[in-house]
Amino acid sequence: xxxxxxxxxxxxxxxxxxxxxxxxxxxxxxxxxxxxxxxxxxxxxxxxxxxxxxxxxxxxxxxxxxxxxxxxxxxxxxxxxxxxxxxx
Numbered sequence: 001x002x003x004x005x006x007x008x009x010x011x012x013x014x015x016x017x018x019x020x021x022x023x024x025x026x027x028x029x030x031x032x033x034x035x036x037x038x039x040x041x042x043x044x045x046x047x048x049x050x051x052x053x054x055x056x057x058x059x060x061x062x063x064x065x066x067x068x069x070x071x072x073x074x075x076x077x078x079x080x081x082x083x084x085x086x087x088x
Contacts, residue, residue, distance in 0.1 A: 020045050 025039040034055055041053040 017043075017049070017051070020049065021051070 020043050021040060024043045025036075028035075028039060030036045030039070037053045037055045040051055043049075043051040
């Protein structure tokens, strides 16, 4: 079963939410962050799921240096490339 980019098979909430998000913004131009957040925030389901989203207008810090010690604590694992699946 294929999963959406950025999600894992263990995160079923993301899968259940993603299908409704994509239906909600299908065919609508995403011209700004505000439009995108508004499309996300207006997502609902018949079962009663409501999504809350807000745009954080404060600028993100850039250029921050990460030490080797800090980076060693980051849990990052390489993903299996779909090109590698089914090859010998």
